[in-house]
Amino acid sequence: MKFSIQRDDLVQSVNDVMKAVPSRTTIPILTGIKIVAGTDGVTLTGSDSDISIESFIPKEANGDEIVEIKQTGAIVLQAKFFSEIIRKLPTDTVEIEVHNHLQTVIRSGKSEFNLNGIEAEEYPHLPQIEEESKFRIPADLLKAMIRQTVFAVSVSETRPILTGVNWRAENNELICIATDSHRLALRKARVETENNETYNVVIPGKSLNELSKIIADTNEPIDIVITENQVLFKAKNLLFFSRLLEGNYPDTSRLIPQESKTDIVVHTKDFLHAIDRASLLAKEGRNNVVKFSTLTDGVVEVSSNTPEIGNVVEEIQSQAVEGEELKISFSAKYMMDALKALEGTDIKVSFTGAMRPFVIRPLHDESTLQLILPVRTY
Amino acid sequence: MKFSIQRDDLVQSVNDVMKAVPSRTTIPILTGIKIVAGTDGVTLTGSDSDISIESFIPKEANGDEIVEIKQTGAIVLQAKFFSEIIRKLPTDTVEIEVHNHLQTVIRSGKSEFNLNGIEAEEYPHLPQIEEESKFRIPADLLKAMIRQTVFAVSVSETRPILTGVNWRAENNELICIATDSHRLALRKARVETENNETYNVVIPGKSLNELSKIIADTNEPIDIVITENQVLFKAKNLLFFSRLLEGNYPDTSRLIPQESKTDIVVHTKDFLHAIDRASLLAKEGRNNVVKFSTLTDGVVEVSSNTPEIGNVVEEIQSQAVEGEELKISFSAKYMMDALKALEGTDIKVSFTGAMRPFVIRPLHDESTLQLILPVRTY
CATH class of the missing domain: 3.10.150.10 (DNA Polymerase III, subunit A, domain 2)
Incomplete structure (x- = not known):
């Protein structure tokens, strides 16, 4: 050579x-x-x-x-x-x-x-993949779909299937779902599948993170070939193989509430920064949990209190509060992860009571959704 | 309040x-x-x-x-x-x-x-410092003097005095010296001392590192007040106090060879990069030691060999080789530290045989000097 x-x-x-x-x-x-x-x-x-x-x-x-x-x-x-x-x-x-x-x-x-x-x-041989059928996504959309879901996979090996992201393709729609059982991230997009093929696989979170680092932020198409135990991503001059996780991914559709009792619309960045500050004093004692409550005139409050250190109160002027009054507690980290993953300047948070999971969506965008389970403190 | x-x-x-x-x-x-x-x-x-x-x-x-x-x-x-x-x-x-x-x-x-x-x-009271006499250095010169010496202090506590930098002022000249007993860094500069006062103190390396991070890269003057067990650096709106190390700093003047048997002049960056590459394979087995030898026609060679991995040979065209032929081994890390600390595009390395410490100086600049002890391998 x-x-x-x-x-x-x-x-x-x-x-x-x-x-x-x-x-x-x-x-x-x-x-x-x-x-x-x-x-x-x-x-x-x-x-x-x-x-x-x-x-x-x-x-x-x-x-x-x-x-x-x-x-x-x-x-x-x-x-x-x-x-x-x-x-x-x-x-x-x-x-x-x-x-x-x-x-x-x-x-x-x-x-x-x-x-x-x-x-x-x-050197071991790479997996042999029969390209019977494939589908195609632009690289930047693929990166967005990974970024908006993969952070929510479980880091614990107690349920190995949850360390992956569930990819389902059906009727020319791809749905990516990740959950660690405390929160869930979902993103969907139109894709062109050949022969209207359906898929339901679980790709390790680690593989998707590495893939995301390698593919360029362009709209060049990436071909995706899924077999029984492997997935292959094909970009120009690049092949990326990953094994799939074995086992059945839990049915998460029932987790997502179909109706809500309290809805608020807030500016994403303002809300993110307020949660970030409120969590500063919450990191130590209380597992990073902050309290959220609706006040009057569309004002919402985020607060935390760690007696040894002090407390913090953040008021945010929302664009709309509809429905019942609410007091709820949740992980500031999960909320910040979710807000960072969403695109768009404004988001809508839909609650169904203090003990039920709540949903965060960009305003006027049905393609992505973040769900968080509250923490019982009130 | x-x-x-x-x-x-x-x-x-x-x-x-x-x-x-x-x-x-x-x-x-x-x-x-x-x-x-x-x-x-x-x-x-x-x-x-x-x-x-x-x-x-x-x-x-x-x-x-x-x-x-x-x-x-x-x-x-x-x-x-x-x-x-x-x-x-x-x-x-x-x-x-x-x-x-x-x-x-x-x-x-x-x-x-x-x-x-x-x-x-x-809150504890800060040290009370009588400003009986002080001297003054521009901030950027102070930073340079720290940067060019402090990296050579000892990281081991076996001889605590060597974890500091020796500052000596005499006849309106400040000399800063650091050594870990395997290498030595020296930098001197003119300063204006009041009453022609003399000083001989040892400032902890950690203090100088922190000081260097804080003071701005300007030519604003810094006043320096030295007492028996404290040093105070005074910049605009900033006071920086450090305790001094107790004990006598070794006399390092005898370490520095006054004559040489082989002198080479090389481009600093070319030499630095060649040493860096030669050390890539030396990190594992042999404690990062590289070999240096003079060849003919002003060419010098840097090499290393780790049998399990491979070997590397780097040739550098020097601007001048004067004196005896030489083969010597030294720590690539110490050499790179020294080269990074020196200013100027060209340096002169003066050897007095394979077993004696050698000296690196910028060409045409007597204010700074780096000394390294060789490693016996030949």
């Missing part, structure tokens, strides 16, 4: 596949990156066996030569060293050559590294 | 005094910030009993009203909560009022905090 390559393109690709490379693993070869020089370009692969990422660097892009293949071949190099080395090389072009069986030379200017490589044949 | 104050000025002052507030302490009141509202403005104090910082916010600056004193008085508030609260308040102006003995109200817009304060009388 021997090729020269533009360093910046190599660094970008290595950064992408590094997202899958584990720092510790029981399979030593997975701490490496597989490098394959083919006739059309160079392919890099990283994997922790749950997530696998393949990045392709073509010989040419936009008329510029990026890779010059002198001899095809393959090698696995320690990811940690390889990524640090190429980032710090002195010149724009890097030459990589395997000689003497596995010894790999990396040359750039007057800098020469010799790394002990590992036989590429020993 | 009652006053209203511009939030941005208050935040800035709180950030400054927070540098002295300990997160843990055996003296609970020191986790607080003392706030004193006087007729001329507001004074904040933070202290961990080694370092004390006092920041004054005057009633007016540049013709703008910053503080409006409604009633003088004093209180101590929990630093952690107070600093977070004021940073997040919604409006530009903040009102702070002590009522009901120690209950302190912080008001901003529709936000109202009540904090339990502590009696200001209980």
Whole structure:
């Protein structure tokens, strides 16, 4: 194997596949990156066996030569060293050559590294995915759907299925749902599925977080292929594989109240900042719980009280309060997570009493919803 | 006590005094910030009993009203909560009022905090410093002198005196020296001392690091007052006290070689980057040691070899190599620290053999010097 390559393109690709490379693993070869020089370009692969990422660097892009293949071949190099080395090389072009069986030379200017490589044949094969049917989402919409749901997955392994996000596609609509059983995040969007196929799978939250870091914030289409135990996201020159979680995701539709007794409309940022301040004194004693109450003339109050430290009262002028008076307590953290996930300047919060879950939605937008279970303090 | 104050000025002052507030302490009141509202403005104090910082916010600056004193008085508030609260308040102006003995109200817009304060009388008094004689340095020069020496202090408490920087003033020259016994950093500058006073003190490295973060990068003068066991740095509206370390600082003058057998002149950044790359493979096995050797035609080589991982060879074209051939090994970390501390595009390294300390200086600049002890490997 021997090729020269533009360093910046190599660094970008290595950064992408590094997202899958584990720092510790029981399979030593997975701490490496597989490098394959083919006739059309160079392919890099990283994997922790749950997530696998393949990045392709073509010989040419936009008329510029990026890779010059002198001899095809393959090698696995320690990811940690390889990524640090190429980032710090002195010149724009890097030459990589395997000689003497596995010894790999990396040359750039007057800098020469010799790394002990590992036989590429020993690297695990990526999942084989039959592309029987797929659907397509623009990259920026995919990122938004991940961002608005994935934070709500469970961080506890007591119910492993809740550490993933439930993706359901039916009637050309994709619904993403995450819940840790104290709160729930839901986002839906129109998608074009082939053959009007239906899906119901659970994708690990960690996989979606890594995917979101890699895909660019453009409206380029991402193809999504779902099989029985794998999902594959295909972007330009990038393949992202993730295993799916096994088991049945709970039916969350009954959790979401269909009617409400108190509705308020507030400015999202004002409300977020007030909750943030009210939580400052609540972090210590009381598990970050704040109290919320409706006052008169559309004013709502958020407060917390930790006797050893002090108390805080925040008043917010809402745009509308409709329905019954209300006093309710909830986690400030869950509320802030939900408010940050929503888009739009104004939100509507719909309560059905102090003991029932309540729902936060952007005003005039039915595609997304956040639900929070209250805490019993009153 | 009652006053209203511009939030941005208050935040800035709180950030400054927070540098002295300990997160843990055996003296609970020191986790607080003392706030004193006087007729001329507001004074904040933070202290961990080694370092004390006092920041004054005057009633007016540049013709703008910053503080409006409604009633003088004093209180101590929990630093952690107070600093977070004021940073997040919604409006530009903040009102702070002590009522009901120690209950302190912080008001901003529709936000109202009540904090339990502590009696200001209980806060320890700052050191009393007789300003018998002082000297003066521009703030930016002081920062440079700290930056170029403090990194070389010892992090080990086996010889506590080495955790400080030795400051000596004599004949209107200030010399700052730090060493951890493996390397040494020295910086000198002209200063105007009153009465041609001489000083020889050791200032804790931690104090200098914190001081450096607080003082602005301007050429405003800083007055320095040194007493038997304290040093006081006085900037505009800011007092910074530090205790001095007790004990005699070792005489380091004999350590610095007066002659050399091999001298090289290299571009600072090129050399730094080459060392950085050579150290990439040296971090694991061999304590970050790289080898350095002179080749022919003014080329020098930096290399390292870790058999399990690989090896690296870096060639650097020097501007001049004079004297004997040389092979020597040293810590890449110490060399990088030294190179980062020096100013100037080119440096001169003067060796006196593979077993002797060597000296790095900026070309044509006698005010600063870095010394490193080699490692025996050849």
